Amino acid sequence: MSGSFTVIVAGRDAPLWLAAAALARSLAPSGVKVEAVELPSALTPADVYATFPALEALHNQLRLDEAGLLRATVASLTLGQNFTDLAGAYPPFLHAYGSAGARIGDSDFFAHWVKARRYGLNVPLDDFSLTAAAARQGRLMFPDEENAIYGRCDYGYHLPAIAYARLLREAAIRYGATLHAADQLAVEHDGDTITAIELGEDRHFTADLFVDAGNVLGAATFHSWREYFPVDRVLTAAAPAFANIPVYAENRAGPTGWTALYPSRPATYVTHAWSSVLATDDEALAAASTASGLPLAGVVIRAVEPGCPAQPWTGNTVTLGASFDPVHGLDLLGFQVSLVQLLADFPAGTGFAAERAEYNRVTPEALDRLRDFQSAHYALARYAGPFWEAARATEVSADLAHAIALFRARAELAPFEEENLPPDSWRALLLGHGVEPESWPPATDRVPPEEVKAQFRRMLGFVREQVLRQPTQAEWLARA
Template sequence: MSRPFTVIVAGRDAPLWLAAAALARGLAPSGVQVEAVALPSALASVDAHATFPALEALHNQLRIDETMLLRATGGNLTLGRNFTDLAGAWPAFLHAYGSAGTQIGGRDFFAHWVKARAHGLGVPLDDFSLTAAAARQGRLMLPDAENAIYGRCDYGYHLPAIPYARLLRAAAIGHGATAHAAEQLTVERAGDAIVALDLGAGRRLAADLFVDAGGVLGGAHLSWRAHFPVDRVLTAAGPPFANIPVYAEDRAGPTGWTALHPGRPATFVMHAWSSAHATNEEALRAAGAAAGLPLAGVRIAAVEPGRPARPWTGNCVTLGAVFDPVHGLDLLGLQVGLVQLLADFPATAHFAAERDEYNRAAGAALDRLRDFQSAHYALARYAGPFWDAARAGTVSPDLAHAVALFRARAELAPFEEENLPPDSWRALFLGHGVEPESWPPAIDRVPPEEAKAQFRRMLGFVREQVLRQPTQEAYLAGLADG
């Protein structure tokens, strides 16, 4: 009898266990054996994951019940991120996790809104979004059959990192993954291939495929430093808000930015800056002032953004990337790699074709997420030395093309490996002042009075839906009582 195809996943904390759970769940029907090698945790009580909506779909695949998730972690929901200028020179904008409007005349709503605004419409785009409108009113927007007909309304999570990693570990083992703990590991190689992992104390694990879920197995790193000014990140925790906001907030200051992720056990605070513009002590003072909260458990770490030069090298797949901290893309990047790996998983022990396709698709997808983050810095109008340096960063040709096309005619450039919805790009571009100068001529076939009537119906529907949604406190109380 031939032995089963074996995959070893190495890493720590949520990335390790999320990858092990997804691979064990997805590959079990094929008889693939998944083993997880866990290095010591790097987490502290001040760490939390602020996630994108796509994670909910992965949780569903892993059979992680949302009520159980929120109870076990002390987590809560988030409808997006609000970006503000501490100097007050530029208006705030909300990156909401939902769509705006419905099609008119078979064409995307956004183009009609751009045209209407050029002709005097004074209603902001957010008023046509179920998610954004609810967030502005301090309410959640929970998807159901009625509002799903109107448009997409998603949410992410704010999850304390330690209990979340613990829950994912249980899920991975529940789906059949075998867990190994190691204080350290040594990688045994033969050329590009990994032969085995030495865990010490006489433990040596061999496999057909190795998956690196945290950059612990080595490999060439493609730096993104030219795109990003941040090289230091401070994490801390402040007291929780009496009424938990339904979105995160990013506050731009002259030497960096401060993010507040409201949670039940605490308000999780992150401050990002460049060591060229502020010392650690200055950054700590800036973080406290921007957050307006007493900070505890402060930790400071260096960050070097980038991705694997070749995500699949030899028989080792490195998932995700080291992202800039803005937008919180770490778990999304890992998820993108997992989905692609499951799609390209080798049918035999000879996987050169699958490896080439994975490197093409995963590399392009990670670069696209990088461009989304890069746009935040390249387009930001905030004042201060940090932002001056940010605007001088490298802009990829794809991003430059995307900005130019959006400005010219309110359209988003089509990229094959796109993992963010159009509404995220629109919120980012509009929020940073990229104003479309025209619109696709095809929408001119819709009579103005018809468009106006549709606008009125949409605004009425959004108002009606928002009024029937719960607050965060009411929703979480319902979970506790259930």
């Protein structure tokens, strides 16, 4: 990039510092100057970032050592999320962060499993997954050369939010981002273009590009996702940590909402989500206490308004991420998807109409796919109670309806271009909510049944062997 180019990133907490660190790390060698405007934190000690495995790749780009990350944040690892019905009417299902089975010849394992189940196989899909099987045994699962040949096994983190934001702040400053702290900011416009921001005390800043890492600049018009989601209130709290930290989160469905437990070392972080139409704040607190079975401290209640920027790059301002429903904890993943796309489309100069058009083409589609994953949880859930009755009445996008229909018809997932969740996540969700494939791709029938049975036996033996080699969370953290 010729000449100087200044980017101002405005926001708060982990999103601000994740963006500032990534931009500074990637673009400073090209002469880009990154300035970070930090607004007061919105975090409390009861807040946690429950992350998906994709975040590790961004950490690697930022040269964040995992052992150092875990020490600085006192975080723990997670292999996925377990969804349970407090009424006990429906079996639990695990959304594990790993694949199930290995390819059989030239065809996908899942289609063979679907076919075998039609002919009497009584082995759950999770038994073929390294990650899911380890989670069920209370063990972690780490990728290595041997099991990488078999299939993907990943993990995320339960990151205490304040400590994580502090770590990212240090990284951003280390990579050269300049910090400007402010209690508030005012924006000066010329049409769609931000000409300057005012931070008070006669602090006046201009830039070639503004990056909104928290919907604080107001450049984008937000498109509401309210029709897809029943939740409009969320409670967060901290409870005592478990003596033996579980290796996955748990989401418990109750009649008026759901309660999630995110175990970590400092605390067990509890989230309760509900609709204010169906329960008061006091009733929600009582439901969260009952569902978690834990004493709650530091309770904070917030409103939730899901939506995304209609045009995330407007004028000279890029608004990152979206406001998701909290059920799968996708906020940070959606933010990462937007940030990585910005790095891919970052302009080579001050005339960036083409880059803006491409960003606005790709990013909303990617965010919509994440939205549909969360929406499917409500549209398909069979749980009883007024909350879930309202959930099943929410809208379903045309893409999601097509994806469900295709999966039910022939065990296949629709190949959407801007997909950021692996097929195994979708399979776990759809199967968990009772969407049973009625058939399978015809190519599956080319493999003789005896060969499939032999392959299945080898896979199950390999998974059992690998799981027994893995440590518990406590054992691993003690030496991490």
